[in-house]
Amino acid sequence: MTTTRTNRLRRPLLAGTTAVAAMAVTVGFMAATPDQAKAAPGPKLSLIAATGSVTLTSWKEDPGVYLDLGTYLTAEGTPLEFKVTRKSYKDPVTITQTVFEGGKAKAKTLPAGTVKDFSGLPGFAEITVTDKNGKKVVSRTESFCPNNASGRVRPDAPSTSKYPESCPTNPFTLGSVWGVEKGWAANTYGGSYTQPVKLAAGAYTAKIGVAKKYRDLFGIADKPATVKVTVQERSWEEGPGVAGARSSAAGEHAGHGAGHQAPSAHAGHGPAHAPKPAQAGAPETSGAGPSYNVGHGPLKAAPPALPWALKKQQAARADMGAADTTGQTDGSRQAPALTPLAKRPTGKAAVPNVPKPDLRSLPAYGITISDGGQNVPGKDYLAFSANVWNAGPAQLVVDGFRSPGKAKMDAYQYFYDANGKQVGYTPTGTMEWDPRPGHVHWHFTDFASYRLLKADKKEAVRSGKEAFCLANTDAVDYTVKNANWHPFNTDLATACGQENSISVREVLDVGSGDTYTQDLPGQSFDITDVPNGTYYIQVLANPAKRLKETNLDNNSALRKVVLGGTPGARTVTVPAHELVNAN
16 A cells, blocks of 8 residues: 655656667577477577676766666577466466477466566576675676567577567556567666666676576576676766767666657657756656657656667767657667558448457556646646556557648548458547647547546546547557557657648557556646545546447446545555555
8 A cells, every 4th residue: 555645746757768670799609509409498598798898877966877787698499488467456477488399389387476577587687796806896686578678699580579679567567478589689687677786986897697596497507797897977067978978878777778858749648848867867658668658657667778789879879969850769760650541431431340449447556646836836636647458359540530721630440350451440539639748749539538436436526638649658468369569659759640640540559558647737636625535546448439349348447545634735545456556
């Protein structure tokens, strides 16, 4: 149970994340021979260091060093694959390993308690750091997300990895898939999950190994990697060349790469708030993987840690004045856009008997008290994050079409057969342009609504937020049928259109959800005159039932809260939701 009171809700940071291309890593190890691959079930795993020495930065404004040491776990012979699930919020998280033998996949149940959540394998990497005199100055363990940034370690490996690009952090995640593709290596650095360590400027030696329980479980040799570490102290205000330093530091700090500030139009689901320089290296997002829509949720991402070669490339680009612009993800590549149809659908509208999406709501989280600030002084608000996700088995595809001179678009839902052929459509409301800072994109109306219910489940307050730009911000359950492990529109810049757009396509993919943080007056609940007591935050998907789904009976989720305190100093207590104890 958590009791929370804040004078001002902490704003999500608007920093971009980085989509990492497959990159070859030169390492000193021998690939498994065919005979070795056949000898033991499962992949042959090895811990390697991409380089024998690294330089890490300790920022004066943000004391501490993040131990991105450039170590990777390689998989040879077959992929390393896991499915992490829970039957319900009453059940613990469990993990099974998918073992490939003779071309067939078999599920191998791992010991109970191997994982506690969906963020990775806890205590996987064991790290010790000694100073130049041999004195141990750091001893710690870190979790390992197999979906961390990875690259091929040999040229004949698969050109792309089929696995998702991060481990989810939403407290109400239901299922995840983790994996290291065969012939690939995944960075063992924990990224945003780790805490910095205190190290003075100077020379050190780091030793990185795999914990014995994982060596025994997966057959990993006891061969720790050794990396020479140089720590340098820097300041954000050093002047010339600082842009490149910031870019590199952000990769060390958050595992994302460049700590660039996303334009306000990208923020979409949260307020426009430029991070202070010292904050830029620690962007926060809901953990959907590479995206700009960091205003969606208050949780730290499960970002891929960036290979050193790409960090160096980004630093060079930053020094030359290059920066990300609309739709770009790493300063060089253009993010794929979702292309709407060129014209309105013709023929008679019809809802065919084909697979349809199944929208479901998650319980609210990130619940806190905020005030109205300078805009609405003297008020108390109950702020929260809410997620509606698609359990499939079909995508939710909505196109908006604008008649010349009209302020709103007409919206249509599309339906597809098993071969992906469009076989029907139906009108489903409208889309409207939202010009406010932090939005600046097209919103689909009536996608969800939020209500504060009394203890008797009668409505007390309703949120004014009922229009949304759809984006796949959270990997809620990638084990459901037809789940897409690589959704396209995690980037609001490509998903939500521009003011002069003639048409827009918004998609909520199977397995993914869209988190919105309701922390602005008009979106959060005004509880200034609401009596203390027990209430429920209701997250309701498809409230007008305009969208066609496979099931309309699972669209509501409730989260119990208890309001207390006095005017101007209200509190909220958030009991655990079954086994999920996250406010």
